[in-house]
Amino acid sequence: MKKLIFFILFSSLITSLASARSTGCKEGNCDNGYGKWVYTDKTTYEGEWVATKKHGQGTETWPNGYIYKGQFKESQWNGIGILFFPDGSTYEGEWANGFMNGEGTFTWSDGKQKKGIWKNGSFQE
């Protein structure tokens, strides 16, 4: 019984250590400069950092296939950027507070396009 408890605790420790080693700032400078950060769910951000926040140009890749390439401000998608959806659809244009805000073009995976003004992720007819 003692051996089993020891084995469980030891395994938990090893798992925690392995997890801790695979997340966080993996390359470069993630405080002020250029660096790559890996989150626990395998989301990655590679780009510019200012005062430990994503700020400037960067690329955020989600494990389920969303990829945002563009400008960040205070860790949010803000400025000009392109979002690739997992099925190949894209939105290219202006972003504010993490949402499509401003002028942009949404292109479906079959090539169909919607171009115009967007507000908080919704197309303004």
Next chain:
Amino acid sequence: MEVSKNSFKTLSEPVKQFGGLVGIIILIFLTFFVLNNIFGEGDELVAKMKIEEERIAQERKLNKLISSLPSGVLVSFDGTDNFKLSDELYEAVCKATKLIPQRAIMGANFLNFRAHEIYTINGNKIDETFVKWDDEKNKCFAGFVVSGNNVGVDETIKVSGEALSFLSTGIDTRVYFIKNF
């Protein structure tokens, strides 16, 4: 009455014993018949048991199939390096999938700002998730419900769309991309 008593006495012992046995069997049958009418559900219960057995068999079949899938992202569309599901596998994976991870929800919320707001206000709490196979459209639909108070207004928002990719962990499968646009 006296005559029948006398004629019973005249019967041989084995015949009496056989008669007794038949009597006991009839009594047992009658007892069970009465009890079944009072407490039993008869055909309804049998039908329920059959449905449950079929459900368990179906679940075992799906679990076997899930464990045979490669770990990683499974997609139902072309154009990626991920494992492409056949039509048959797509349906089976859809029927076996119950979970929707946070990133899939956040992705679907890109096109639904109000859902995003409530989701954020509630500390990423989801009321309900669902994954359903639509027999008519031959497609898998997934979604979630968020509810809460947003600037003094109680709101309940249902976000749903086509489930186009899944994550296979080797133990279970999860919806990975909900296309709600």
